[in-house]
Structures are given as structure tokens and as C-alpha cells.
Amino acid sequence: MMNDVRGGIIEREFNACGALDSIMFSETSCFDLSGSEQQRMRADLAWEAFEYHRRACGDYASYVERLDGGAVSEIAQIPVYPVSMFKMRPPCSADEGSVEAWYQSSGTSGLKSKVPRDRLTLQRLLGSVRTGLHLVDNWSEDDLAIINLGPELSEAGEVWFPYVMGLVELLYPTVSVVRNGKLDTDLAIRSMRDALDHRKHVGLVGPPYFVQRLMQALAQQGVVMSAKERLTVLTAGGWKRHTGAAVARHEFMANVLACFDLSSPAQVRDAFNQVELNSVIFECSNHQKHVPPWVYVGTCDPYRLVPQDAGVEGVLFYLDASATSYPAFILSDDIGTVREGRCACGREGLRVEVSRRLETRDSHGCALRMEKLYVEP
């Protein structure tokens, strides 16, 4: 901060936000930057976050020392925590007083991940949602009506995925159709019709299985909803069901297109997040998940845990610089691939494809947790 007195005027100047926030909250989309610009930002922000958490989190500093003797020369070598660490001894880089809440993973049984988030970390989560939505469309607040196949924020509590979905209401008019703990498909159908009648574009947001339940309800009631180009279905939360069966993406896409009589497959998108990651990663019209420039994603060999080149399938790890209250440097339970270069949608930068989950004893997803909570009797 700089204070100065010039001609009787008290002048003060300080930075209202850092580089990451300027990128995240910019009026122009960070995904439109060139691949090399994104790469440079990604590297700068990852190193900055690494140094910050090393100073702010004693547990992480010790972990780094133990793993590599503290020597890290490349970004892909920045030590990551297996997500199981967040179930046993969650790392924290913030003072207890500045932690707004400890958010829980969607585990249905056993230990759950717990992640501390402070104000800045939560603001940036919301920033990542707003930025990511640029990949879907550029709706103004008055153009879009969201039907959230989840509870509203006050009912979501500290269960991460419903909480993130509930935050969307800050951006757009939203009807949340999980009421008193149950998915209300009648309310969803009424709300969708009402929005379409008012010439709004409808954003249907929820886990794939919930969208399936809504489509079943439409079929049972014999309701035909021809939304054409005025509906976008945005799924998130994973593709595995509570019963253990997976929702098949291609089949799901075909069903959604037919059920709502949509004009284009580009109207059906998926987004990825997990409680330990602070950014939501959205798909473009080409169904590629574009990684924002404050997140580094890589894969490593599942047996030796050695970082691999882009294009090689492996265990996904993330370095998310947007979290200040904990080191969001995580080795996930997912198998996937990272791609670089220009996407068919025209944008450059890093993309991630999540293929499947590693089969672990406690394997589960957010959609699964919501299904258990809000759909199953």
C-alpha cells in the first residue's frame, strides 16, 4: 500500500487483487488466450502457490521435505497429496479463524474428505464457475433460467457438490427442485415449462442420473418438451450410480437429445470437480474439458507415480493455484488423459479427459452421494 499527500489530497494506492484474480474475473475469457500465454500463467501461478503453501502449511512443508528433500525443479514434480490424505489429516494453510467452513466429500460410508476453505478460496471457486460457463455460452442474468436438480444452498449444508450447484443461483435465476431431501420431478417439469413459456433459455443442471430420472418422469406423464435450441443440459458429479452401474455417456446424450428435442449435441455438456479441487472444469461445444490457466493437470504412471507426457493415459493429478486455505495439489483417484494444442472448438490450452475411476475400497462420486440422499427411498 502506498500513501501520499499531494496538494492537500490524501492519495492511497494498493492492489485490489492479484494476477490470478485479474485473469479469473476478467471481462474477456481466459480460454481465448493463446496456448503459450496460458502455459506461462499456469507455470507462474503454480510456482507461486507452491511457495505460498510451503510457507503457510507446516504439514505440507514437511511432506515436501520428506518426499524430495525439498528439491523441486519442474512443475510436474510439485508434491501432491493423495486424496485419502483429506480423509485422515486434511492439510490447512489458513488460520482456523479465517476458515469459513470445512466442506465434505460425497462419501456414503466410511471416512469423508474434509477441506477447509477461506473467503478467497470460495470466491475463486465461484469465479471458476463463472469463467467456465463462458465455454458454454454468454448468457446475461435476464436470459437464463436455471433448473437445479439439487437442493438450494441453505439445504445443501457443507456437502460439497450440492453446495457448488446451489451457488449458481448467485449468477442466474434458479429453481432448486430437491425439496425436503427429495427430487421433485413435477416441480422441475413445471419450472422448465414456465421458463420456456417466458421465452427464457433453460439451463438444466444436475448429476446425470437425476437428468435420467427427470426424463423418466416426462415419459411416464406423456409430456413432450420440444425445447429445440432453448435448453442446455449441464451435468456434473460423475457417471457412476449408487447401485454400482455407470450411466453410459453416449446413450445418455442420445436420450437427452431425443427427450427434449434439442437442436444440437453441443447443448449437452459435462463439468468436472471434486471436493479437493477448487475449480470446476467445463466442457466446450466439442465436449472437451478445458483447464483454466490457474490449474495444472498432469498424469502419472499408476505403478511408479512418475509424471508422464501429455496424451498418455494415467492417474490424474492437479495443482490448483486458486486455493489459499489448503494446498490443492492432489493425486486423484481417476484415470485420464491430458491433451495440449488447439481444440476443434478453436481454443488453445490444456484439456483433460477423465476416463474412469481407480477401483478403490471406498470408491464413490458426488452424483452417487446425491442419488443416495435425494432419490433412493
Next chain:
Amino acid sequence: MSSLKAAESGFSRLRLPVGGDAEIELWRQSPLKVSGIGDMMPVVVAGGFGKRMNHGAGLALYLAGNGFDVYRYDTLDHVGLSSGCMLDFTMTRGLLSMRTVVDWVSRETGSKVHVVAGSLSARMAYRLLAESDVVANLITIVGVVNLGATLARVLGHDYAAESHESLPEVMTVEGHEVRARPFWVDVHENKWLGKEPCRDELLRSHQPVTAILAKDDLWVDQGEVRDVLTAQSRRQLGIVSLGGAVHDLGRNMVAARNLYITVCSAAMGFEGRTATEPEEPSFQMVVAQSLYETRMQRAGIAGN
């Protein structure tokens, strides 16, 4: 989540008649903290062009959390819950809205008021400062001082320099349609254009002013703000420049937080509370209040 609760108890809505059938919707957020502060002047917050009251939820909560009685309103002939529609927006109707609210709050509370005005509303507030004896001081946020120059930058075209006849039926300003000819007549007849009228108004006023600027503001020239403010050297003046910020400060939640703290500091400074750091409401509380107000605003719009 127990902390996810809006400050509903201290929140109230009023409708102020303006003449004819027109009414101004006014929201009041009473102080959330009262002990150990003593009497302070109320704050009237005027949002920028195209902003509704609920966009000021965070700022109102920060101010109320530091003991201020906070009033917001939607301008007449503007977006929001007051009478009229945006097509008919003029600067003079905006000033009428501001004057009506400031006078009413002053009468109701028996006190002078702090005015916090954003962007285009700041230009109206500079005029009100010269005309009103109930405005104790002014805090501007990315405040416009040269309307013609700002409009030219926003629109990419200097409509003010055109002849009345050559104007389009409507012009689109930040996504909102406004009838160009009535607006043009108003800004010319009532001397809203140029920085000279703004400087003259400041010369006729004496109240303290704090101007909060965004360093990367493409619509308001910081040099012009300094020129205008320094015209009257006898007043108490402050300029705070926020690095990394752009004109639409509300868009960047992190910059907005620093803005709220800066506004609270300035208002507390005007009350002589310079030694006290502003207190912050929790993120959950700001979210809950924003949702509560946004739902109310959206329901009101749907009902219109």
C-alpha cells in the same frame, strides 16, 4: 449451515411517492452492530448505470456490519423495482431519484447523510453535493466526472456531438436500450456533458469527498478525476486507487471485497473512527444476503 442466514431482521422495504403514480423502491439495512459506536450518520448508496439494489448487497452488509444505517434505491426509469423503464432513463430523472431519497432519509433520521455513489450516479451526486445541505460528504466509486467522454468510450461513438436529428431511436448502453433523443436533450439542456460543469459544481460545494478509482478503468480517466477534484482546494479530499481493478468492480469478487473495506474505512473516517479497522461479515453471510435480495429483486421483476 447455521451461518448461511440472511440479515432479514434488519432489512426492510419502502416505497417513496415521487409525484403522479411514480414511486421509488427503497431498501434499508439497519446496523448489525450498535454497541460502543454511538450515533453515526446514515448512508445512502446509489448504484451505477444498469445496476439494481441487490447488486449492492455486499457493500450494504459491510457498512451495516460496521454500525451504519444503510439505504439503497433503484433509480426511476431504470432497471429495478422503482417506477418507469430503462428506455426513458435520463440523468435528470436519476438526480431526482437521488435527491428524493437523500432528503427523505435525512428527514426520517433527523441527520445529514453520507452518500456513496457508483459510476454514473457519482456524476449526479457531484451536482447534489452543490445543491443540498443534507449531504455531509461523498464517496464515489469509479465515479464519472466527464459524462460526454465516458459515453463516447462506452458506446464507441460520441452521440453527444451529433445533431438531434441524426440520432438513432434507441442507443444500447451496457446491454440496456435507452431512447437516444430525450437523453440527448436532457444532457444538453441540463449541462451534464463535459468536465467543466462537474468542476463548477465542486467549486460551489464544500463537503469532503473521497474518490475510489480503478487503476485499469477504461471508461473514467483518472487524470480528469484529479483535475476536477483539485479545483476546490479547501475541502478534505481523498483519492484511493485500486490496482488490478476495472470499471465494473462488482464483477471481480476479490476486488469488490477490497472496495467494500475501502468504502467502510472512508465512511468511518468521516465519522472520526479512523483508528478502527472495518469488520467483515463472513462469506456465507454475504452469500445468504445476496441470495435473499436477488430473489426479492427477481420476484419483483417477474411481478411487474
